[in-house]
Amino acid sequence: MTGDPTPEGLVARRDPAPGRRLVARRDPAPGRRLVARREILLAAAGAALARPSAAVAAADQDPEVLLRLVTREDAAALAYREAAPEPLPGVAAEEADHGKALRTHLDAVGRRAPAPALDAPARRLAEAPQDERLEAAIALEASLVEDYAAAVPALTEPGVLQTVATILASHAQHHARLRTLAGLDPFG
Amino acid sequence: MVTRRGLLAASALAVLAGCAEDEEAEPASPSSALLGSLAAERALSAATSSGRPVVRDVSARARERAGRLAAAVSLVGGRPHDAPEPASGDTSPGEIVARGRGALAAHVAALPSLEGRELRTLAADMVAGAAADAAVLADTFDLAAADAFPGTPQ
Numbered sequence: 011m012t013g014d015p016t017p018e019g020l021v022a023r024r025d026p027a028p029g030r031r032l033v034a035r036r037d038p039a040p041g042r043r044l045v046a047r048r049e050i051l052l053a054a055a056g057a058a059l060a061r062p063s064a065a066v067a068a069a070d071q072d073p074e075v076l077l078r079l080v081t082r083e084d085a086a087a088l089a090y091r092e093a094a095p096e097p098l099p100g101v102a103a104e105e106a107d108h109g110k111a112l113r114t115h116l117d118a119v120g121r122r123a124p125a126p127a128l129d130a131p132a133r134r135l136a137e138a139p140q141d142e143r144l145e146a147a148i149a150l151e152a153s154l155v156e157d158y159a160a161a162v163p164a165l166t167e168p169g170v171l172q173t174v175a176t177i178l179a180s181h182a183q184h185h186a187r188l189r190t191l192a193g194l195d196p197f198g
Numbered sequence: 199m200v201t202r203r204g205l206l207a208a209s210a211l212a213v214l215a216g217c218a219e220d221e222e223a224e225p226a227s228p229s230s231a232l233l234g235s236l237a238a239e240r241a242l243s244a245a246t247s248s249g250r251p252v253v254r255d256v257s258a259r260a261r262e263r264a265g266r267l268a269a270a271v272s273l274v275g276g277r278p279h280d281a282p283e284p285a286s287g288d289t290s291p292g293e294i295v296a297r298g299r300g301a302l303a304a305h306v307a308a309l310p311s312l313e314g315r316e317l318r319t320l321a322a323d324m325v326a327g328a329a330a331d332a333a334v335l336a337d338t339f340d341l342a343a344a345d346a347f348p349g350t351p352q
Contacts, residue, residue: 163318168310179329
């Protein structure tokens with residue numbers, strides 16, 4: 011049996027059977043350290059797990075923001091359904107689509123959104139008499155624009171950031187259209 | 199049969215694949231991202247400088263956003279005059295609506311390049327303002343299309 015010391019202290023030898031694997035044995039020289047294959051594999055796995063990753067970093071920072079937004083989105087969808095007929099065609103479905111998109115990002119980091127429930131601005135719309143629904147819907151959309159705009163500086167992961175930005179855009183459009191419906195300046 | 203060599207190769211591939219995930223396309227510099235937004239707002243302002251009052255309102259709003267963007271470009275070391283400033287002229291309704299949507303898309307696309315509260319807050323204002331303008335223009339010219347995620351980069 012022959013063996014050649016490697017710089018790392020590994021000594022490789024060819025298994026007597028042809029075509030078999032390389033194996034490691036302890037270098038007889040004092041002070042040399044054995045690095046077993048198992049340790050190399052573990053180190054590789056550890057490196058893979060410990061590698062700096064934008065996704066991993068984002069997983070630490072974005073979920074709380076996403077949870078808050080999906081809660082608001084679910085509440086808005088619920089309110090528009092309860093306040094039917096909806097003031098803008100398809101608005102409840104769009105809010106539901108927003109919630110689904112946010113949930114996809116949450117799922118990616120292993121977080122679950124709570125069950126949908128009305129929050130204060132959504133409850134105002136859901137419970138508004140017919141002649142106050144438009145005003146309540148405008149207030150709801152204004153509060154959503156405000157919350158999404160406030161979320162943008164807090165987010166890190168680019169995909170999450172762009173999803174949130176397009177939902178912000180959607181609520182800004184709802185707000186402008188609802189104001190137009192109410193006979194108000196759309197940009198107010 | 200799974201050999202130890204096969205396992206090692208698979209581990210190495212897994213590590214390399216993990217590294218590749220991190221090597222996403224580098225975002226544009228803040229300066230060039232903001233210049234893209236600035237160019238889009240200048241194009242929108244020029245296209246909407248005449249016509250119905252609501253269209254001219256959009257022009258004024260786009261001009262105001264362009265001013266804020268030009269200041270931001272300077273702040274990050276860029277040159278605002280690198281963004282083209284098209285002359286006003288007759289623009290078709292379809293082109294006006296396209297420029298409104300284009301400005302919104304430019305702001306959304308710029309976001310990942312912009313770090314820090316000040317630039318991100320500016321970008322959020324740009325997105326919200328341009329989105330409202332795009333909706334009003336589309337409604338004005340009867341070219342609205344349902345979209346739950348307006349401004350999604352193509």
